[in-house]
Amino acid sequence: MSTITSLSNHQVRLASRPVGPATRANWSFTTEPVAEPGPGGVLVKTLYLSLDPAMRGWMNEGKSYIPPVEIGAVMRAGGIGRVISSNNPAFAVGDHVNAGLDVQEYCLIPEAQIKRSGMFKIDLRVGSATQWLNVLGMPGMTGYFGLMDVGQPKAGETVVVSGAAGAVGQTVGQIAKLKGCRVVGIAGGQAKCDWVVKELGFDACIDYKAGDVKAGLKEHCPKGVDIYFDNVGGEILDTVLTRITRGARIIICGAISQYNNTTPVKGPANYLSLLVNRARMEGIVVFDYADRYPQAIAEMAGYLKAGSMKSKEDVVFGLETFPETLLKLFNGENFGKLVLQVAKE
């Protein structure tokens, strides 16, 4: 049997499958002793967890791109941690790592999982821990490969991105600008819109809460929309479909407006615009590009170092706030990449 440490591990587990938004009643809080790692394994102390819209999908029963979180299991989450005990020569105590840590204070990672999961060391000189969950992490990779591989932007094209101030959106917009595109964001509220225009250099941003997205698209995309990076689905997707150009590409990355639905998902009624415009709508799942993350991270790190890319994270402290903090994603309250800080080093 493994040796038990003196540490105790607070965990957040999925207690029941939510109907609509997940409430505190869908979660249970447990405390367990922490064991020393086995041969080849490591013990990681969780510092920051990435909170992402996709997590809502993992709570549902049924087949998706990864299996659902089982009832009673610690909620799945990726994050940044510090190695505090290691039986693996690739990781030393004190190393900072990006790994599937789940919503808990300590994560014991067996050798098999290290081999399988793409756990990797991060260099805090390249980016801060929270940047490693944002532009240098899964959202950044999603934005990068979604835009570049699926969208294939050409200089001079018009790129529209929804959830523009979110983790994926800020990456997409900034890369598109760096590639010479006209970039128009869609976000909720004046503060987010101002930020993506003034700080990130988007050409314009449409405040969907203030009103007419269609009029905004007409004004800010006078030549139409060549690429639409969709994080939200619903009415906004339908509206953008009326403004696409011949040969447009729509990247389906998410549909946050639909994830808490208790009614059926609203399909894009204007999908026949794909026919009229010989346009394409295509899904992206970031894991497919895992072998190319290093190349994308290097490119993004170069932009960060040169000051040509910025990032914003919305950091909330405290494991116990997880249920409420997660909801910020779905009511649009987060401003920047949402991160749960679990410990201060």
Added chain:
Amino acid sequence: MSTITSLSNHQVRLASRPVGPATRANWSFTTEPVAEPGPGGVLVKTLYLSLDPAMRGWMNEGKSYIPPVEIGAVMRAGGIGRVISSNNPAFAVGDHVNAGLDVQEYCLIPEAQIKRSGMFKIDLRVGSATQWLNVLGMPGMTGYFGLMDVGQPKAGETVVVSGAAGAVGQTVGQIAKLKGCRVVGIAGGQAKCDWVVKELGFDACIDYKAGDVKAGLKEHCPKGVDIYFDNVGGEILDTVLTRITRGARIIICGAISQYNNTTPVKGPANYLSLLVNRARMEGIVVFDYADRYPQAIAEMAGYLKAGSMKSKEDVVFGLETFPETLLKLFNGENFGKLVLQVAKE
């Protein structure tokens, strides 16, 4: 002024824009004298007109891939005719041509239109006049380029096509079989299903009128659907979306189930299956491939000659039947490519 011939031309004009299905009240019938062609022009006697689902879209106001038919104008249609008078060295009296003839007995085609419209001579030794409106015509070209260029089938993949017994569907299914795919049709009624399986060699066909399309897909596409060629939209598109494979391609060619809607088009509620499956939905408009028609026609003519491709046309005689004959497309009554025969040579 042009010389007037002794002929008189019966025409069908769009009298008003239909709401829902076009009824006889939406059409007007006119009779006009026929002029001799001007310099470089030809006069063509209409023999056969192609009746296509897309015609319903042309009757609506508003931007689409081609302008709408104006109120009072002769209804737009492509067809096969015989040149009866020519001032153009490229066309001799007696030549059979494929051209935009419109719903009328005679069509005077000025030189400018000949240059612009891709009017071309057909060889009745290669295929019959009605085959030139079917597998050798626009439906055949649509099926060919939609499947081959947008769908990019690989041998061993499973291809599903709706409207399987229709003009586009029969072409798509037969080409997919010739390319080594498993082919499953979706059609309305046992007779059509039997025909595509027994005569055209599809592996299976699901009768959507008889019941459960989802169960049919499970049974006949055990490895899922790699390519779906969609002619119908609506519930069938949504059902197929639940059965697609990773990297699937959905070709949006039409949505005949939605064309007569007086309520909004039903968008595909299951479109997030594109995300989960990293799949793609893309529109096709055949005109984009005009410079490659000769190559595709040559390939199809080869199949016809070798007996490895069959075609079926549903020919109705009489210009005056146009309003009712067109409706056969929308209630699923046509069996094979719907053709209106206007004259017997």
